[in-house]
Amino acid sequence: MRADQQLKAxxxxxxxxxxxLDEHAIVAITDPQGKITYVNDKFCAISKYSRDELLGQxxxxxxxxxxxxxxxxxxxxxxxxxxxxxxEIKNRAKDGSFYWVDTTIVPFLNEDGKPRQYVAIRADIxxxxxxxxxxxxxxxxxxxxxxxxxxxxxxxxxxxxxxxAEKLFGYTGREAVGKSMLMFIxxxxxxxxTDILARIARGESVEHFETVRIRKDxxxxxxxVTISPIKDNHGKIIGASKIARDISERKRAEAxxxxxxxxxxxxxxxxTAELEAANKELEAFSYSVSHDLRxxxxxxxxxxxxxxxxxxxxLPEAGRHYLERIRSRGQRMGELIDDxxxxxxxxxxxxxxxxxxxxxxxxxxxxxxxxxxxxxxIELRIEELPLCRAxxxxxxxxxxxLLSNAIKYTRDRNPAMVEVGCAHKNGEAVFFVRDxxxxxxxxxxxxxxxxFQRLHRAEEFEGTGVGLAIVQRIIHQHGGRVWAEGHVNQGxxxxxxxxxxxxx
Amino acid sequence: xxxxxxxxxLLVEDNQDDLDMTLRALHKANLANRIQVANxxxxxxDFIFCQGTHAGRRMENRPRLILLDIKLPxxxxxxxxxxxxxxxxxxxxxxVMLTSSREQRDVLESYNLGxxxxxxxxxxxxxxxAAVRELxxxxxxxxxxxxxx
Numbered sequence: 001m002r003a004d005q006q007l008k009a010x011x012x013x014x015x016x017x018x019x020x021l022d023e024h025a026i027v028a029i030t031d032p033q034g035k036i037t038y039v040n041d042k043f044c045a046i047s048k049y050s051r052d053e054l055l056g057q058x059x060x061x062x063x064x065x066x067x068x069x070x071x072x073x074x075x076x077x078x079x080x081x082x083x084x085x086x087x088e089i090k091n092r093a094k095d096g097s098f099y100w101v102d103t104t105i106v107p108f109l110n111e112d113g114k115p116r117q118y119v120a121i122r123a124d125i126x127x128x129x130x131x132x133x134x135x136x137x138x139x140x141x142x143x144x145x146x147x148x149x150x151x152x153x154x155x156x157x158x159x160x161x162x163x164x165a166e167k168l169f170g171y172t173g174r175e176a177v178g179k180s181m182l183m184f185i186x187x188x189x190x191x192x193x194t195d196i197l198a199r200i201a202r203g204e205s206v207e208h209f210e211t212v213r214i215r216k217d218x219x220x221x222x223x224x225v226t227i228s229p230i231k232d233n234h235g236k237i238i239g240a241s242k243i244a245r246d247i248s249e250r251k252r253a254e255a256x257x258x259x260x261x262x263x264x265x266x267x268x269x270x271x272t273a274e275l276e277a278a279n280k281e282l283e284a285f286s287y288s289v290s291h292d293l294r295x296x297x298x299x300x301x302x303x304x305x306x307x308x309x310x311x312x313x314x315l316p317e318a319g320r321h322y323l324e325r326i327r328s329r330g331q332r333m334g335e336l337i338d339d340x341x342x343x344x345x346x347x348x349x350x351x352x353x354x355x356x357x358x359x360x361x362x363x364x365x366x367x368x369x370x371x372x373x374x375x376x377x378i379e380l381r382i383e384e385l386p387l388c389r390a391x392x393x394x395x396x397x398x399x400x401x402l403l404s405n406a407i408k409y410t411r412d413r414n415p416a417m418v419e420v421g422c423a424h425k426n427g428e429a430v431f432f433v434r435d436x437x438x439x440x441x442x443x444x445x446x447x448x449x450x451x452f453q454r455l456h457r458a459e460e461f462e463g464t465g466v467g468l469a470i471v472q473r474i475i476h477q478h479g480g481r482v483w484a485e486g487h488v489n490q491g492x493x494x495x496x497x498x499x500x501x502x503x504x
Numbered sequence: 505x506x507x508x509x510x511x512x513x514l515l516v517e518d519n520q521d522d523l524d525m526t527l528r529a530l531h532k533a534n535l536a537n538r539i540q541v542a543n544x545x546x547x548x549x550d551f552i553f554c555q556g557t558h559a560g561r562r563m564e565n566r567p568r569l570i571l572l573d574i575k576l577p578x579x580x581x582x583x584x585x586x587x588x589x590x591x592x593x594x595x596x597x598x599x600v601m602l603t604s605s606r607e608q609r610d611v612l613e614s615y616n617l618g619x620x621x622x623x624x625x626x627x628x629x630x631x632x633x634a635a636v637r638e639l640x641x642x643x644x645x646x647x648x649x650x651x652x653x
Contacts, residue, residue, distance in 0.1 A: 287607055291575055294604045298627050299521035305629030306528065327629060334627030338606075345608075 170216030339466035365399035383421035409437035429500035529636035545579025589618035
């Protein structure tokens with residue numbers, strides 16, 4: 001009876017101990033083959049399996065696959081030999097999530113010393129493991145960062161020093177930790193550290209502060225620093241973390257760019273001066289052409305005229321004819337000089353662009369060409385024309401020249417047709433003048449716009465060959481393009497683009 | 505130079521060719537009765553302001569028209585024009601620039617200085633003759649100048 005009572009008491013003791021154990025630990029029991037024979041509630045809770053799902057299953061059901069084969073083999077060898085195994089294990093729950101447990105496995109032996117069952121008692125250490133992993137990850141980042149990552153306390157004493165800092169400043173961790181930050185700061189900048197520490201103490205951060213520090217070898221380096229306060233668990237500021245980056249290379253590149261810019265500006269200025277000088281010279285040249293080339297020409301013409309007037313009657317027919325030719329060629333030279341001067345003036349003239357009524361400009365051009373149209377039957381077709389942005393005077397010159405050409409080269413046509421319009425291609429306004437006149441051979445199209453380039457002999461169609469060169473120069477000055485299409489005896493079309501400015 | 509001789513046109517021209525042709529055109533238009541020629545700007549100013557070789561001349565006998573080239577030896581046409589137009593005694597004399605230059609700045613400067621006409625000598629013979637004839641006609645026969653003084 002007493003033995004019975006003793007047994008009862010001892011069983012109660014065991015039950016209480018078990019209850020206490022269940023309260024604290026994750027407990028499972030397996031048979032020698034590893035089949036689960038018992039799990040407590042905590043085991044079910046952490047593994048997210050129900051008891052029914054676990055009992056009778058191989059214990060490997062919660063293996064995570066994280067641990068190497070040797071680790072598992074060591075565990076089994078230990079407990080199969082009847083020894084207690086202790087270690088940290090990462091397991092997998094039913095939903096695939098992982099958890100860490102600090103594990104003690106105790107083999108219960110039968111009489112012949114063979115394990116009869118294994119009792120595993122575990123504690124959940126997932127939170128600690130995650131924190132450790134996080135810490136390891138951060139440590140790796142700090143270790144392998146190219147930037148210098150330093151921490152210091154509120155007195156400016158260095159408390160940690162990463163390899164990036166070692167590389168940047170040249171001091172090893174052992175040399176730097178415990179020393180003051182002041183050892184890197186140039187004497188004239190010591191106030192910076194005071195300022196920074198004051199701001200940190202107020203809880204402020206300093207971001208991308210660019211400054212200069214001194215390396216162990218005495219070399220000065222440009223760095224960019226970001227400094228933030230470090231707080232303890234209670235939110236009290238206990239120091240500062242500092243991330244510093246070498247920007248010497250960037251600074252050097254910036255300086256180089258600045259220098260290149262300065263050089264470029266100087267070069268532009270000197271080129272501009274050269275250009276201005278060349279322009280001045282050209283101006284003086286054309287001024288002198290204007291004055292001095294005309295005078296002898298006037299004399300040649302004049303005296304040929306006087307001879308004709310005063311002595312024409314006494315001259316044979318051939319003599320009068322040659323004098324007439326002298327006058328006519330002299331006159332032509334006068335026209336060439338005038339056109340050449342007009343062309344060279346264009347280069348010096350500034351283009352003042354404004355909203356321009358194209359239709360009105362075309363009408364003015366046609367009015368100007370009235371003498372040329374006198375006695376001609378010309379069918380003029382003028383489409384609606386958009387406004388454009390141009391220098392009105394120069395644009396008028398373009399239309400005068402193009403229309404004058406169209407009128408001139410349709411001289412032998414009856415009816416002569418001249419068409420003016422604007423087409424839109426690729427969002428661009430393309431103005432055109434088209435005629436049914438003499439046209440030209442497309443293989444010479446590129447010669448049309450050259451100065452003094454003519455595709456017709458003066459006897460066929462008069463002209464100096466400057467008109468289209470002027471057109472091209474003006475259109476280029478406006479940032480536009482000009483081109484021509486034509487066929488011999490089937491008319492020509494001249495196109496140019498110019499910035500459009502809405503409907504009239 | 506005869507002091508009582510009243511000059512109608514002062515022609516300031518250094519180029520003998522242009523001078524001959526201008527004179528011929530004025531002759532043909534019957535406008536060449538009393539022409540004084542000056543071959544440079546200094547001579548022109550001497551005549552206009554009755555100084556130097558023209559010191560004996562009287563200011564009241566003003567020419568009725570001055571034809572002035574721009575490019576002139578010694579003192580250029582612009583300077584001569586400026587002196588004429590800046591002097592109350594001479595500023596009402598019509599001055600016509602008769603020049604080779606069709607440079608816009610010459611035209612503008614001339615008008616700024618108060619020129620009465622600006623004519624580019626045509627290279628073409630007939631046009632040259634016509635231009636001289638017409639400007640002479642206008643300024644001597646049609647234009648009504650204010651009474652001097």
